[in-house]
Amino acid sequence: MARTIAKDHDQKRGQILKSAAKVFADQGFDRASMSLLARECGISKANIYHYYDSKDALLFDILETYLRELRDRVCGVDLNGKDPAQALHATVLEILLAYQGADDEHRVQSSGLGALPPEQQKILVGYQRDMVQFLSNILAQVAPDTLASDPVRLRAATMSVFGMLNWFYMWNPGADGAARHDYARLVSNMTLGGLPAL
Template sequence: MARTIAKDHDHKRTQILTSAAKVFAEQGFDRASMTQLARECGISKANIYHYYDSKDAVLFGVLDTYLCELRDRVCSVDVTGLVPDQRLRRIVSEILLAYQGADNEHQVQISAMSALPEPQQALLRGYQRELVHLVSDALAAVASDEIAQDPAKLRATTMSVFGMLNWYYMWNSGTGPEAREGYAEMVADLTMNGIKGQ
């Protein structure tokens, strides 16, 4: 007879991933142990192994969940009826708001994704590429022809925007929505005032 799924299965899975992100971010993925993870979760190692068969599987679970949800949230933002300037502002703001509360996951993405097998990394990079394409398309709509029609310059501009957003995450992680929206507005202004004049 097949084992039934516990009623709190999804809750426990989320608890494990949240705790794992904290442990991996603070200890480093290589140094973190399943014992530390179990202690942070407040459950037994055996219980963790019921959900994930290895530390690598937990790492993939953390990043797959985080990046997929980030991609879904930002790419589904409603920009219907917005002019290009407004569209860029809305997308940039949504990215920064989506980063809120995900400091550990973001750190694990930066420091530990390379520990995963290449096929899993490729899947995760696919989520990232969708976000990059969304921002790139929004930038192309407001940029001068020199940038919009030059793939290398458009990519450099796109990654510069992500660089500014990630800088904010690194140094202002505890801020709330109002401060994040204000900084997103500044990023949009700096970017548009620069690329329109190039």
């Protein structure tokens, strides 16, 4: 007889993912054992195996959930009625707001992706590419004469914007919504007009 799924299964799974992301971020994937993960999640080792049969499966679920939800949020920004500059600001702000509270997942993404098998990496990289393409399309509209016809420069510009956003948590840990709004404005204005625009 199949085991029934508890009513709070999804909630417990979410708690496990959040706690495990912190362990992987602090200890590193290689040093984290299932015993340590279970202890940090506040459950027994037997119970964590009820949800995940290995730490590899847990790592993939952390990153798949995080990147899929991030991709859906960023690529779902409503750009209707916005000119390219407004679209850039709205997207940059949404990325920063989506990053809020996800520092551990962000760190695990940077350090743990390579620990997964190629077929799983391909799924996760696909989510990343969707976001890169979304932002790239906006930047091409911002500077159609200089970027739209030069894919190398367009990619460099796109990755430079992501670079400014991806490490925000390093020098501004615990930044609240107001700080993220301010930084989104700075990044957008600097991207649009260079340092004099600040």
